[in-house]
Amino acid sequence: MQHNIYLAGVGGQGVVRLSEIIAGYAMKKNEKVKFYKEIGLAQRGGPVHCEVRIGKVFGPRIPPLSSDVMVIMELSEVLKALELIKPKGMVILNRKRVYPIDMMVHPERYPKEEEILKLLKDAKAEIIWIDAEKIASKIGLPIAENIVLLGVLSFVSSFDKKCIIDVLRKNIPRKIDKNISAFNRGYEAVNPIR
Amino acid sequence: MKKLLTGNEAVAEGIIESGAEVVCGYPGTPSTEVIQTLLPQEKELGIHVEWSINEKVASEIAAAASWAGKRAIAIMKMSGLNVASDSLCSIIYSGCGGGLVVYVVDDPGAGAGMVEQDSRYYAKLGVAPMLDVSSQQESLDFVKLAFETSEEIGGPVFLRSTASISHVASNVEIGKRVKLKREAHFERNISKYTKPKASWCMNQHQDSLTRLTRASKIVDSKVNKMHLEEEYGVIASGAAWENFQEAVNRYNLKLSWLKIGIVNPLPEEKIKEFLKEIDRLLVLEELEPFIEEEVMRISFLSGKKIDILGKFDGTLSKMGNYSFKEVKDSLEALLKAKLELEQNPEIIERAEKLEVKRPTSFCVGCPHRGTYYAINRAIKKLKYKKGEIIVTGDIGCTILGMNKPFETCWTEVAMGASIGIAQGFKWAGIEKPVLATIGDSTFFHAGIPPLINAVYQNVPLTVIILDNGWTAMTGFEENPGTIPLKEADTVRVDIVEVCRGCGVKDVSVIDPYQSKEALDVIAEAIKHPGVSVLVSRRECSLQARRRRISLPKLKVNPDKCTGCRVCLSSLACPAMIFHPEDNKGLMEITSSCNGCGLCKDICPEEAIEVAKDAA
Secondary structure, three states, X not given: OEEEEEEEEEOOOOHHHHHHHHHHHHHHOOOOEEEEEEOOOHHHOOEEEEEEEEEOOOOOOOXXXXXXXXXXXXXXXXXXXXXXXXEEEEEEEEOOOOOOHHHHHOHHHOOOHHHHHXXXXXXXXXXXXXXXXXXXXXXXXXXXXXXXXHHHHHHHOOOOHHHHHHHHHHHOOOOHHHHHHHHHHHHHHHHHHO | OEEEEEHHXXXXXXXXXXXXXXXXXXXXXXXXXXXXXXXXHHHHHOOEEEEOOOHHHHHXXXXXXXXXXXXXXXXXXXXXXXXXXXXXXXXXXXXXXXXXXXXXXXXXXXXXXXXXOOOHHHHHHHOOOEEEOOOHHHHHHHHHHHHXXXXXXOOOEEEEEEHHHHOOEEEEEOOOOOOOOOOOOOXXXXXXXXXXXXXXXXXXXXXXXXXHHHHXXXXXXXXXXXXXXXXXXXXXXXXXXXXXXXXXXXXOXXXXXXXXXXEEOOOXXXXXXXXXXXXXXXXXXXXXXXXXXXHHHHHHHHXXXXXXXXXXXXXXXXXXXXXXXXXXXXXXXXXXOOOOOOOOHHHHHHHHHHOOOOOOOOOOOOHHHHHHHHHHHHHHHOXXXXXXXXXXXXXXXXXXXXXXXXXXXXXXXXXXXXXXXXXXXXXXXXXXXXXEEEEHHHHHHHHHHXXXXXXXXXXXXXXXXXXXXXXXXXXXXXXXXXXXXXXXXOOOOOHHHHXXXXXXXXXXXXXXXXXXXXXXXXXXHHHOOOEEEEEEEOOOHHHHXXXXXXXXXXXXXXXXXXXXXXXXXXXXXXXXXXXXXXXXXXXEEOOOOOOOOHHHHHOOOXXXXXXXXXX
């Protein structure tokens, strides 16, 4: 059994922290883990992506058509991962666009939502939309976007809720209560959406 | 106990479990995290850990520590091994006292930039054994084995990894930590430690060759594994091994395989034994056909006809780090069978067309932004067109000056090379001014000899040292120019004094946050007939922020902003956002602003002001 999770966004969104929590959870569950992170020049405005592979895994990267769940913190970043989507695999799409400088002036050059959705449909992905920033803002911690998505992912991947919250506590330096409510809002957000 | 460790973190743990007492290296992706992990534990472990000035010096320090009886290790990326190789080749001849290990990480796929160098050839060239890891667990286990083997044979051992192991984390079984606390002692033995006589050198060479054979015997059963099942076989080594395992499990493949963990010398007897049992072979190794070549030789001498698939027949590429798909495709070629469907290429093609490219620019408040802006302005002031003046670039964050919107740098070669390369353009007869840019750590590493050369040969040259006080690109390591930190027992070296000491008469310091003043100084320096050096000095903004040094933030006055976007197009600052939805368009400076003030100087409408509430 394998569970392959692909996570993507841009520098500053907390993709790596989110992935570390997932990898920490898998360790706690005594599962084998492979945790790949591509940070590159993220602090300098670049894309960030991580892959967390859990279970009977060997290679460092997710093979084609094998990602069970994707967490896409910046919408267009999903376009770099179409090769990996497993048919019927879940894609969690955050309603967030971050324009590189040339697109700030020409936002019309940003890929159209319909085109992205058409591609995902052709790749037979199951889509969950979420506005993580909006949810995080409601609890007064807009930066906890990644933790809201951790909640969504934990529901989708049927993680042991108590255990993942324990790992979350250990990985968050401050504002633990707000982070846990961000997690819970994400966890509970899925049902009505689906 | 198991821990989630990257390959580099596992190497760090292995170093502690081996009881090494001297650890040195120079930062370089993908090897940096070993020393990053050990440095904060230096005092607690009671060992010496340092960021040396370059990899050659690091290797010399490690060697002498080993000669004095300690276990020691030098750590570097593949490019660093080129720098260290001059000393290492000689050190290997002399052998070691305490265990001496050189850890080097290659970067197939060039994820961190630079060359796709196959460092396995250094083991052959230098006549030393080399272990090649293929997992995070092996990264720990092989360090310990390398120290033990080194001590047993009396010579240094190379340990090689690649980025897809060193940067990936997995479950690693941790062992017992050891403190050796050996007494330092070095015995004078000039026929072993000097090389003035041919007979001594050749004896040392003979010793190295003998050590190779001994190392092979010691590690053979521990690092080379054979599995015989079918007459189709795979020889795999390094990072390719894991994807091979993934495929074997996924497709339930029945195959014979030989996993090789020592690449110099290769396990010749095991390979012979393996070849006897199979008639069709795939050699899976990233980069050069290092093993494949030897396998072909062994197969030829055995007289048995075997089909060998690998790089020579084009099944696999000499480039890149192998994806699962590439490994799978090569197995399909071996088995002459189709294994699995892939994503519809039409979907991938459509997605690629839509992808958002995110070009890298300097960080918010990066002092290099101001320096490159001022260089471009100075060039313009001297009535040269953009693209007329050659500016050689160097390794590190400073090379980002090649990107938009500056497009200042033309070349990038190796640590310190910008200054040497620039001189060549002058001797070739380029009449217009030539500029060289280089970072502080890069200058210390290898920029000083070419600077002295320029002074000595009196080359008309402008060298701009972008001194942000940190080795920033690899993760903010310290270098001799770094601001002394609390409890540091190091002595700071001032680049300005170094340049004067090198004989440069025209040395000035500029502030990249004061670009108007800076551009005048740069223009004067360019006109100077001999070598001039400008030290553009401001601390790396990310480090300054961590040290809680702050400047008042800026904001846009919406009444004055015309939406012309001159600030955005000339600075590409990540703190800026443009809102085209307003009728004229409007800039916003977000809270990530660190107050460098460049945009304020540039704005033609004087619409950017210091935010009073933030001051």
